[in-house]
Amino acid sequence: MSDPVPLDRRRDRIVALVKSCGFMAVEELARRFNVSVQTIRTDLRDLQEQGRIFRRHGLAGPAPDPDNSAYEKREVWNRSGKRALATKIADIIPEGCTIAIGTGTTAELAAQSLSSHRNLTVLTNNIHVVLTLQNAPNVTLRLAGGTIRTRDLDIIGADSAEFFGSYRADFGIVSVGGMSETGDLMDFNMDEVRARRALVACCDHPILLVDEKKVGRKALCRDGHASDFKTVLLNTAPGDILQQQLVRGRSQVIVAN
Secondary structure, eight states: OOOOOOHHHHHHHHHHHHHHHOOEEHHHHHHHHTOOHHHHHHHHHHHHHTTSEEEETTEEEEOOOSSOOOHHHHHHTTHHHHHHHHHHHHHHSOTTOEEEEOSSHHHHHHHHHTTTOSSEEEEESBHHHHHHHTTOTTEEEEEOOSOOBTTTTBOOTHHHHHHHHTOOEEEEEEEOSEEOTTOEEEESSHHHHHHHHHHHHHEEEEEEEEOGGGBTOOOSEEEEEGGGSSEEEESSOOOHHHHHHHHHTTOEEEEOO
16 A cells, blocks of 8 residues: 655645546545545645635645636536526526526526517616627517626626616526525625626516526526525426425526426
8 A cells, every 4th residue: 555645735735636526535535545534534624724725525626716707618517407407497487578688607597588578678788688689589688787797798886786776577587606505695796796686676576597507506606595586497306305495485496407
């Protein structure tokens, strides 16, 4: 049996390993580095305190990014799950209504599913939504003005908050950067949070879209709870605790699969 790797080198290797492999079990790490499970747990606790990894339920994974990934990368993450959510949205949203649509790749796919709806008015701070619906014959588009976040082609912060505050919508569609297993919502900066809050406040029926890759994903800023939404649309069934929270909050839970 090989000798254990020195502490500092072992911890550097743990960080590199979870970055390349994703979440790994404590027992697997202990076996790889020829140390006890308790030693690995101590390593992981210290590494998490340093912001170098993330722990949950006996697993170690890469630390969350301080900001979100590039739009093009997010487009291909769990596209099938996002597509299932978008397809279900087309069944939920009636024709002849006003709908506010937020930022992100899931929202863009949701907009795409509404392109054949008639007499639809869309309020959005997402330029991808406008590009998706620009040729839809029966859709009227209203886009927030202000400073464009060029990486994502959207308008967030005070500009979008003022825009949504000037309208009333029947429905609102938003996604989030991450959601805990108990339903706490998170995003990567406060400008995104402000934009979403304003959108939700302007609509009668806010709908939250969450694909399974967002569940358990950490982000910097907290922003309410999934039960704040009238409808929560997921592509996998919620866990027991989240289900209880949503029932208590009287949210409608729809699983699209």
